[in-house]
Amino acid sequence: MKPTIPVCDSGENPDAMHDLLSEAGCLVVTGMAEQTTIDLVKAELADYMQEAESEEDDPENFYPGKTHRVVALMHRSPTMRELMTHPVVEQLGDRHLLPNCAKWQLNVSAALEIGPGARDQILHREEDLYQYWSPPRPNLILASMWAMSDFTADNGGTQLVPGSHRWEADRVATPDEVVRAEMPAGSVLFWLGGTLHGGGANVTEDDWRYGIILTYVLGWLRQEENQHLSIPLLDVISMSDVMRTRLGFDMDYDGDGLGFYDPTVLL
Numbered sequence: 001m002k003p004t005i006p007v008c009d010s011g012e013n014p015d016a017m018h019d020l021l022s023e024a025g026c027l028v029v030t031g032m033a034e035q036t037t038i039d040l041v042k043a044e045l046a047d048y049m050q051e052a053e054s055e056e057d058d059p060e061n062f063y064p065g066k067t068h069r070v071v072a073l074m075h076r077s078p079t080m081r082e083l084m085t086h087p088v089v090e091q092l093g094d095r096h097l098l099p100n101c102a103k104w105q106l107n108v109s110a111a112l113e114i115g116p117g118a119r120d121q122i123l124h125r126e127e128d129l130y131q132y133w134s135p136p137r138p139n140l141i142l143a144s145m146w147a148m149s150d151f152t153a154d155n156g157g158t159q160l161v162p163g164s165h166r167w168e169a170d171r172v173a174t175p176d177e178v179v180r181a182e183m184p185a186g187s188v189l190f191w192l193g194g195t196l197h198g199g200g201a202n203v204t205e206d207d208w209r210y211g212i213i214l215t216y217v218l219g220w221l222r223q224e225e226n227q228h229l230s231i232p233l234l235d236v237i238s239m240s241d242v243m244r245t246r247l248g249f250d251m252d253y254d255g256d257g258l259g260f261y262d263p264t265v266l267l
């Protein structure tokens, strides 16, 4: 039987969401952002998206062609900064990452439009960059994909392999183990860093799929996107404590002082 991605509403009990995500390795949460919020994010990123090149495909490339990709979103979109610390994200981040760290932080931020003709991205695990351990690893990463447009099986809805967060490294997914995330705009797809996934092929004539990926990592691991160089320090100083922590401008402090600094230097 084809596996499925569990779905719940943003008002669901956080422990129940945690259990669904732990079991399947992926979860769609509906009703996370209003249309007005989506419109704001799109307006903030519109110029960058327009400038992003949509290259011809190179099958060897990890990133498929015919896509737009813009990073450094915490600098470029004040509205995404708010969504970075959405209450459901905080609840799931605490439950999945806090057992393995004192603080958790943003790892990658990218806006991704998948255009007609784009191929399937190669299946991968977010945690594969931490190559010194072999899967299955302890939870290192929690990933999220904000649907800025409807995601369908045809327009590039993210491919996922439910249950693969428990697999050994050499197990390869068969086509019937791969499902595509279908969700209305305003939903968020969450998946664990060990779950096999990839962008989906877009076989439509003219329907661009627009998603924003935010991944989070343990506070004592290096962030994949260097957040310290992706946002001006002046912006960081005026942020709330929780945002600063999520951006990694904090100590992963649990009596050991990892990432210590003297705050007076910033003033």
Ligand SMILES: O=C(O)CCC(=O)C(=O)O
Residues within 6 Å of the ligand: 112, 121, 145, 156, 157, 158, 159, 197, 198, 199, 200, 211, 213
């Ligand atoms: O676009 C997607 O749905 C997934 C993107 C992804 O996994 C990646 O860019 O590494």
